[in-house]
Amino acid sequence: xxASSLPGATAGSDAAILRPGRAPAGGWRTATxxxxxxxxxxxxxxxxxVPARVDHLPGQHYVVRLTAPDGYTASRSYSVASPxxxxxxxxxxxxxxxxxxxGFLADVLAPGDTLExxxxxxxxxxxxxxxxxxxxxxxxxxxxxxxxxxxARDRGRPELFTMVAAAGRWADLPYAEELxxxxxxxxxxxxxxxxxxAGRIGLDDLPDLTAGxxxxxxxxxxFAEAASSLAVRAGADEDSVRVERFGPSG
Amino acid sequence: xxGPTRGFFGRTRTERDPRLPPGQYDTGSGWPVxxxxxxxxxxxxxxxxxxxxxVENPTTWxxxxxxxxxxxxxxxxxxxVTTWSKLATSFGGVSxxxxxxxxxxxxxxxxxxxxxxxxxxxxxxxxxxxxxKAWVAWSHEGKALTREHGGPVRLLVPHLYFWKSAKWxxxxxxxxxxxxxxxxxxxxHDRGDPWAEQRYQGD
Ligand SMILES: Cc1cc2nc3c(=O)[nH]c(=O)nc-3n(C[C@H](O)[C@H](O)[C@H](O)COP(=O)(O)OP(=O)(O)OC[C@H]3O[C@@H](n4cnc5c(N)ncnc54)[C@H](O)[C@@H]3O)c2cc1C
Numbered sequence: 001x002x003a004s005s006l007p008g009a010t011a012g013s014d015a016a017i018l019r020p021g022r023a024p025a026g027g028w029r030t031a032t033x034x035x036x037x038x039x040x041x042x043x044x045x046x047x048x049x050v051p052a053r054v055d056h057l058p059g060q061h062y063v064v065r066l067t068a069p070d071g072y073t074a075s076r077s078y079s080v081a082s083p084x085x086x087x088x089x090x091x092x093x094x095x096x097x098x099x100x101x102x103g104f105l106a107d108v109l110a111p112g113d114t115l116e117x118x119x120x121x122x123x124x125x126x127x128x129x130x131x132x133x134x135x136x137x138x139x140x141x142x143x144x145x146x147x148x149x150x151x152a153r154d155r156g157r158p159e160l161f162t163m164v165a166a167a168g169r170w171a172d173l174p175y176a177e178e179l180x181x182x183x184x185x186x187x188x189x190x191x192x193x194x195x196x197x198a199g200r201i202g203l204d205d206l207p208d209l210t211a212g213x214x215x216x217x218x219x220x221x222x223f224a225e226a227a228s229s230l231a232v233r234a235g236a237d238e239d240s241v242r243v244e245r246f247g248p249s250g
Numbered sequence: 251x252x253g254p255t256r257g258f259f260g261r262t263r264t265e266r267d268p269r270l271p272p273g274q275y276d277t278g279s280g281w282p283v284x285x286x287x288x289x290x291x292x293x294x295x296x297x298x299x300x301x302x303x304x305v306e307n308p309t310t311w312x313x314x315x316x317x318x319x320x321x322x323x324x325x326x327x328x329x330x331v332t333t334w335s336k337l338a339t340s341f342g343g344v345s346x347x348x349x350x351x352x353x354x355x356x357x358x359x360x361x362x363x364x365x366x367x368x369x370x371x372x373x374x375x376x377x378x379x380x381x382x383k384a385w386v387a388w389s390h391e392g393k394a395l396t397r398e399h400g401g402p403v404r405l406l407v408p409h410l411y412f413w414k415s416a417k418w419x420x421x422x423x424x425x426x427x428x429x430x431x432x433x434x435x436x437x438x439h440d441r442g443d444p445w446a447e448q449r450y451q452g453d
Binding site (some may be wrong): 029030072073125229232243 | 265284290299332436452
């Protein structure tokens with residue numbers, strides 16, 4: 001089933017709040033781990049074979065549930081980096097110091113393991129390559145935006161998708177090569193780039209947003225707060241900004 | 251329930267805290283921020299709170315009128331569908347019971363839609379906000395509620411997953427039928443009882 005025919009998932013509609021129907025969430029599945037790579041020392045890219053999977057829309061996430069021998073479980077959410085056309089579900093997990101689930105996924109998980117997952121989840125932070133979008137991601141916040149970027153390419157509509165990707169250093173930015181090759185603006189706060197000196201993301205890093213693209217902002221709570229207010233200063237209508245906030249904060 | 255995950259033992263733990271619903275972990279002093287929209291700057295002097303729909307006496311309160319009402323406090327736990335819980339927390343504001351007593355729900359009113367200044371919506375059975383179960387809250391641990399946590403004012407329905415506790419709440423509309431709100435249309439459960447793990451549609 002093509003993703004665009006999912007009920008309730010007509011992404012890109014301005015009046016998303018009014019749209020009828022429901023975004024489908026698949027039930028629990030036992031996925032098989034096909035690939036684990038460590039593109040950087042602190043991240044793991046995990047590729048999963050999810051049986052009877054419900055097609056996702058770029059931007060959605062899965063819940064991963066781990067079970068200990070005594071029955072204790074821990075679940076966390078992870079955005080999907082793969083486009084709907086990919087036969088596997090790709091996650092990119094950053095290992096947090098002392099992180100219960102990310103530590104396991106980054107250090108212990110190996111090909112051939114099975115993993116309980118549930119998804120896809122979320123019908124708001126999604127884009128179906130049907131209208132202009134500007135995406136601003138910080139650190140692992142680029143993950144759902146990578147799914148959008150790849151989907152735009154699959155659909156032959158790369159011109160609809162503009163991306164700004166921020167991190168401390170090049171080596172901290174997931175999918176840095178792929179993003180740069182696709183023309184994303186790379187914003188590094190602690191490293192100079194030929195086209196941009198080191199520095200936090202600012203108004204100059206965003207395109208003019210007054211033409212009304214849907215704006216997707218994703219990252220830590222602090223990054224999402226900063227980038228979404230910048231987007232409004234760059235002319236975005238507040239109603240057109242969709243935000244996904246990852247992880248803990250004080 | 252499938253078997254254990256190879257190589258996973260979980261964080262060192264003592265007895266599971268009985269205050270934690272199934273599938274939840276204690277986030278300790280942290281309080282994650284999860285919001286799907288731009289955090290609004292809301293001027294308390296321009297904010298109003300309205301109860302309308304199937305009520306005898308639709309009523310709007312200003313910030314000052316709301317603060318002149320008898321104050322009420324919640325002490326206890328809160329639970330987020332993303333699996334964290336925050337234990338032994340406290341919120342101050344007014345109980346919805348007093349506000350509903352003024353608005354006087356009609357006999358056929360059985361559901362509520364809460365709306366925020368951001369147009370965020372969330373639906374609730376009326377029974378879930380009656381009898382001391384829900385508040386309009388503006389302080390947390392004795393301090394003004396911060397913007398990212400819904401300040402200056404939010405709904406507080408602590409016995410349901412926290413997406414029901416609409417941040418920047420501005421209106422409750424009483425209805426005779428249930429209608430999904432923002433997250434409910436986007437795959438989340440219509441009611442959201444943490445003890446029944448009502449996370450997503452179909453749970
Ligand atoms: C919709 C959504 C999508 C997401 N997508 C991604 C993604 O694509 N990639 C990604 O990497 N993450 C993503 N996240 C974040 C992810 O869900 C987890 O929050 C993250 O992996 C941390 O989980 P953890 O179990 O490793 O850490 P936790 O154990 O939850 O700990 C989080 C932090 O708190 C500290 N901490 C927690 N408990 C204690 C304690 N008892 N003592 C001391 N310190 C403690 C840890 O040091 C750690 O830094 C997403 C989150 C959401 C909501």
